Amino acid sequence: MPLDLVCPAGSLMSLKAAIDNGADAVYMGFRDNTNARAFPGLNFDETQAAEGLRYAHDRGRRVLLALNTYPQADTWARWTGAIDRAAKLGMDAVILADAGLMRYAVKQHPALRLHLSVQGSATSYEAVNFYREHFGVQRAVLPRVLSLPQVENVVKHTDVEIELFGFGGLCVMVEGRCLLSSYCTGESPNSAGVCSPPKAVRWTDTAVGLESRLNGVLLDRYGKDEKAGYPTLCKGRFEVSGETYYALEEPTSLNTLDLLPEMLKMGIAAIKIEGRQRSPAYVAQVTKVWRAAIDAVKKNAEGFKPTPAWQAELNKLSEGQSHTLGAYHRPWK
Amino acid sequence: MLNLAFPPSLANMVSRLPVTPPSLAFSLAANRLLWPALKTLDWQPLIGRCYAIRVKDLGLNLRFTVSQRGFAPDSGVPDLTISATARDFLLLLSRREDPDTLFFSRRLVSEGDTELGLTVKNLLDALDPEAILHRLPLPLARAAQRMMAA
Numbered sequence: 001m002p003l004d005l006v007c008p009a010g011s012l013m014s015l016k017a018a019i020d021n022g023a024d025a026v027y028m029g030f031r032d033n034t035n036a037r038a039f040p041g042l043n044f045d046e047t048q049a050a051e052g053l054r055y056a057h058d059r060g061r062r063v064l065l066a067l068n069t070y071p072q073a074d075t076w077a078r079w080t081g082a083i084d085r086a087a088k089l090g091m092d093a094v095i096l097a098d099a100g101l102m103r104y105a106v107k108q109h110p111a112l113r114l115h116l117s118v119q120g121s122a123t124s125y126e127a128v129n130f131y132r133e134h135f136g137v138q139r140a141v142l143p144r145v146l147s148l149p150q151v152e153n154v155v156k157h158t159d160v161e162i163e164l165f166g167f168g169g170l171c172v173m174v175e176g177r178c179l180l181s182s183y184c185t186g187e188s189p190n191s192a193g194v195c196s197p198p199k200a201v202r203w204t205d206t207a208v209g210l211e212s213r214l215n216g217v218l219l220d221r222y223g224k225d226e227k228a229g230y231p232t233l234c235k236g237r238f239e240v241s242g243e244t245y246y247a248l249e250e251p252t253s254l255n256t257l258d259l260l261p262e263m264l265k266m267g268i269a270a271i272k273i274e275g276r277q278r279s280p281a282y283v284a285q286v287t288k289v290w291r292a293a294i295d296a297v298k299k300n301a302e303g304f305k306p307t308p309a310w311q312a313e314l315n316k317l318s319e320g321q322s323h324t325l326g327a328y329h330r331p332w333k
Numbered sequence: 334m335l336n337l338a339f340p341p342s343l344a345n346m347v348s349r350l351p352v353t354p355p356s357l358a359f360s361l362a363a364n365r366l367l368w369p370a371l372k373t374l375d376w377q378p379l380i381g382r383c384y385a386i387r388v389k390d391l392g393l394n395l396r397f398t399v400s401q402r403g404f405a406p407d408s409g410v411p412d413l414t415i416s417a418t419a420r421d422f423l424l425l426l427s428r429r430e431d432p433d434t435l436f437f438s439r440r441l442v443s444e445g446d447t448e449l450g451l452t453v454k455n456l457l458d459a460l461d462p463e464a465i466l467h468r469l470p471l472p473l474a475r476a477a478q479r480m481m482a483a
Binding site: 010011012013014039040041042197198199201202203204205210222224225226227228229231277278279280281282284285316317318319 | 378416428429430431432433434436437438439442443444445447448450451452453454455456458459460461
């Protein structure tokens with residue numbers, strides 16, 4: 001089915017909110033740094049994962065497990081253990097980034113369906129096809145750096161299903177290779193599972209504004225009526241040559257509702273919604289809007305136009321001052 | 334839409350009260366009404382830390398700690414301070430708003446130990462509101478249900 005709606009689940013309640021509001025699939029992580037949302041108290045232990053799977057499968061929906069960080073030599077067994085658990089639990093797919101883990105999964109659990117994570121950073125059909133040929137990967141989540149014509153070029157030259165990000169926070173998008181936060185914290189999201197380890201983050205409401213710091217480094221200072229963003233280095237404001245501004249990336253959210261007809265036409269298999277760190281309220285609200293939008297575009301692609309109500313609802317949930325079509329829309333291309 | 338604005342005079346009056354009586358009242362009420370439903374959660378990472386909830390429009394500053402037996406008033410330096418208006422706290426508790434949404438729009442401020450803050454948030458997110466409602470005294474459960482359906 002084209003344009004499957006894949007929604008985030010950081011907890012059982014979020015999973016239920018996603019399913020109840022029309023997600024075709026949810027993605028979740030285990031309670032450790034084997035996934036890229038390794039926040040304290042978030043994610044699923046084995047019992048909760050089993051209950052989530054039951055809830056989804058009873059309603060004909062699927063559950064994908066994000067195992068999208070990179071194991072280190074001394075922690076290898078934690079990641080392979082997670083693959084074993086995923087297979088035992090009956091996950092519908094695992095979302096992997098590391099080629100070594102793919103090899104392990106293919107050897108130990110040949111029936112387990114593999115998705116290539118955005119963290120795998122495959123942007124060309126040659127790279128996507130490599131994962132298909134060697135590990136039988138069935139779906140790839142493309143990094144958010146390609147324009148739509150570039151995405152289309154990938155789709156045309158591969159049998160692998162293509163999944164695109166549809167909505168959620170944007171970052172500098174050096175997926176799987178971003179080491180920015182390690183300059184401040186000594187940890188990078190690729191192996192630690194978070195961009196800014198919460199233990200290193202401090203928020204202080206001061207007379208001059210709300211300040212966010214990462215391991216003591218001032219990331220941003222928000223004026224009274226400015227919208228705040230996540231405390232990541234890539235979205236900080238820094239002084240460069242005497243000017244203070246978002247030197248790397250402005251806090252914005254991706255919102256691709258406008259592009260749904262083109263995505264449908266080029267045969268995009270699934271749309272991913274970002275936000276496993278968010279609460280059930282967010283998951284319910286965003287899933288509801290995207291379910292309605294995807295149903296509408298499938299019914300009448302030519303006449304499709306996102307309603308102001310959908311856009312307003314999504315804007316309200318967004319990080320940063322604005323939303324954008326991201327790299328998908330580059331009119332000069 | 335829920336409309337809960339408190340008269341400034343009331344907020345002014347409440348803000349002049351010392352911290353302890355409201356914190357004591359909060360702890361007693363929370364233990365009586367909520368603890369039976371909450372105690373099954375994994376409180377281990379939260380035990381012994383000091384928390385402050387600032388209800389900005391009411392001028393209310395609730396300071397408490399958590400143990401295996403429930404909430405208790407506390408006057409230590411808070412490890413975590415969460416500030417919002419009464420209405421926004423209710424929107425959060427009733428699952429009608431997401432904390433990050435309120436945070437981006439500066440309606441919710443979390444200061445102190447960020448890791449502790451996220452642990453609290455995720456612990457509460459994992460709660461099934463229906464299971465809580467089940468254990469509340471009937472009038473309170475009905476009021477909460479009305480609030481969540483509004």
